[in-house]
Amino acid sequence: MTYIDKNTPASEMTIGGNIYDAGNAREFKTGDWRSVKPVYIPEKCIQCGLCFPVCPEDAIPVGKDQKRADFNYDYCKGCGVCAKVCPFGAITMHVEGEK
Amino acid sequence: MGIRERLSGNEAAATAMKQINPDVVAAFPITPSTEIPQYFSTFVDNGMVDTEFVAVESEHSAMSACIGAEAAGARAMTATSANGLSFMWEMIYIASSMRLPIVMSLVNRAVSGPLNIHNDHSDAMGVRDAGWIMLFSETNQEAYDNLLMAHRIAENEKVLLPLMVCQDGFITSHSIENIELLEDEKVKEFVGEYHPKHYLLNKKEPIAMGPMDLQSFLFEHKYQQAEAMCNAKQVILDVAKDFEKMTGRKYGLFEEYKLEDAEIAIVCMNSTAGTTKEVVDSLREKGVKAGLLKIRVFRPFPAEEIAKALSHVKAVAVLDKADSLNGVGGALFTDVTSGMQVNGVTVPTSSYVYGIGGRDTTTKEIESVFKDLMEDSKKAKIENPYRYLGLRKE
Numbered sequence: 286m287t288y289i290d291k292n293t294p295a296s297e298m299t300i301g302g303n304i305y306d307a308g309n310a311r312e313f314k315t316g317d318w319r320s321v322k323p324v325y326i327p328e329k330c331i332q333c334g335l336c337f338p339v340c341p342e343d344a345i346p347v348g349k350d351q352k353r354a355d356f357n358y359d360y361c362k363g364c365g366v367c368a369k370v371c372p373f374g375a376i377t378m379h380v381e382g383e384k
Numbered sequence: 385m386g387i388r389e390r391l392s393g394n395e396a397a398a399t400a401m402k403q404i405n406p407d408v409v410a411a412f413p414i415t416p417s418t419e420i421p422q423y424f425s426t427f428v429d430n431g432m433v434d435t436e437f438v439a440v441e442s443e444h445s446a447m448s449a450c451i452g453a454e455a456a457g458a459r460a461m462t463a464t465s466a467n468g469l470s471f472m473w474e475m476i477y478i479a480s481s482m483r484l485p486i487v488m489s490l491v492n493r494a495v496s497g498p499l500n501i502h503n504d505h506s507d508a509m510g511v512r513d514a515g516w517i518m519l520f521s522e523t524n525q526e527a528y529d530n531l532l533m534a535h536r537i538a539e540n541e542k543v544l545l546p547l548m549v550c551q552d553g554f555i556t557s558h559s560i561e562n563i564e565l566l567e568d569e570k571v572k573e574f575v576g577e578y579h580p581k582h583y584l585l586n587k588k589e590p591i592a593m594g595p596m597d598l599q600s601f602l603f604e605h606k607y608q609q610a611e612a613m614c615n616a617k618q619v620i621l622d623v624a625k626d627f628e629k630m631t632g633r634k635y636g637l638f639e640e641y642k643l644e645d646a647e648i649a650i651v652c653m654n655s656t657a658g659t660t661k662e663v664v665d666s667l668r669e670k671g672v673k674a675g676l677l678k679i680r681v682f683r684p685f686p687a688e689e690i691a692k693a694l695s696h697v698k699a700v701a702v703l704d705k706a707d708s709l710n711g712v713g714g715a716l717f718t719d720v721t722s723g724m725q726v727n728g729v730t731v732p733t734s735s736y737v738y739g740i741g742g743r744d745t746t747t748k749e750i751e752s753v754f755k756d757l758m759e760d761s762k763k764a765k766i767e768n769p770y771r772y773l774g775l776r777k778e
Binding site for chain 1: 481482483544582589590591592593594595597600601604605607608612
């Protein structure tokens with residue numbers, strides 16, 4: 286894929302902003318949109334599997350053992366849906382930057 | 385040597401679409417362009433075309449479906465008028481910024497309100513800055529010919545912009561005129577097949593279209609659209625040259641009718657040019673050197689060429705079938721006058737807003753404009769350049 290950034294001249298850009306490559310959403314880290322942050326509490330988690338299917342950013346990694354791990358903060362926008370669906374209080378939301 | 389027929393303007397447009405045989409037509413009926421999708425759906429039902437006809441629930445959806453089809457790699461067409469075009473507004477800009485060469489037949493009608501279904505150019509003038517190529521047609525023949533040339537222009541790699549072919553609602557769309565059609569095979573050969581370089585349904589090249597385009601990029605993409613619009617001018621002329629070779633019918637950026645030695649001239653678009661030609665002829669018989677400049681290509685606007693063509697006349701009237709309501713004059717007037725100014729041409733020029741809401745504009749009104757011009761040509765500066773033609777007063 287042709288790499289473009291804020292220094293690319295108009296003549297080298299694709300028309301209409303077309304991206305002639307697949308799977309490029311990965312390159313767009315949306316984590317810096319976040320104003321509230323989910324915090325994972327493994328001690329309370331029973332690995333019920335309710336949280337990761339509702340994540341719109343696929344920011345809850347799940348291993349081959351079918352168990353979730355800590356959040357991928359590169360992509361988590363802090364929407365809080367996971368905290369809402371967790372029946373066990375294993376995810377709590379905190380204002381970004383606060384302890 | 386062509387097929388002699390007699391067709392209405394809408395029939396002519398639908399016939400052109402039949403011969404072009406696009407992959408997708410998505411349209412919603414609205415007066416006075418209703419007949420175009422109506423005739424076309426008959427062609428689909430009778431198996432005369434291979435087109436997928438999408439009977440959408442609104443014009444917004446019609447343009448959206450065309451965008452989807454064109455992005456997928458198909459050739460898509462639509463037709464609309466007035467408020468139908470207004471309802472497409474959002475998608476009109478998306479079509480051009482995504483650089484999709486969709487072709488539309490726009491049958492010009494007054495945009496409400498108050499509610500009016502008759503002809504003026506307020507619909508077309510509303511989208512004049514939307515990044516579409518805009519061709520205007522005096523007659524049914526021109527509406528047909530412009531549509532046949534449309535894809536070759538829009539799909540050119542240096543252009544890749546959507547294109548609309550305008551004609552006057554009812555005045556040409558519902559009037560039957562003699563017309564010379566081309567044989568189906570000739571059209572097929574002239575228009576050619578559509579093979580876009582990049583398209584969504586290409587399994588070998590998965591792509592994303594219409595992504596987020598923030599501060600660092602949108603500016604450059606708009607410049608690319610502007611560049612494509614500039615390129616379109618030469619492409620339009622090249623395609624017209626090929627078309628002339630095939631049909632003998634000559635098209636330029638505009639038509640100069642007895643303009644070469646004219647002392648006074650009218651600039652206008654669409655069917656009113658026919659009325660003006662009639663008046664020019666009768667004035668010429670009386671020894672008055674009247675002429676006409678009929679715009680065919682409104683976007684890209686041939687400012688330099690128009691300025692040159694008008695540089696020798698003593699007074700010009702620009703007729704606008706829509707008011708910009710800017711306190712100055714019509715959109716064509718401001719384009720023509722700024723084109724002249726930038727190119728160093730100073731001719732007393734006035735704006736005439738006429739025919740709003742389908743008000744009939746006859747030879748009598750056009751004669752009165754030429755009469756005004758004879759007076760204006762004696763003055764160095766015109767006092768009242770913002771005029772209404774055929775308005776009831778007192």
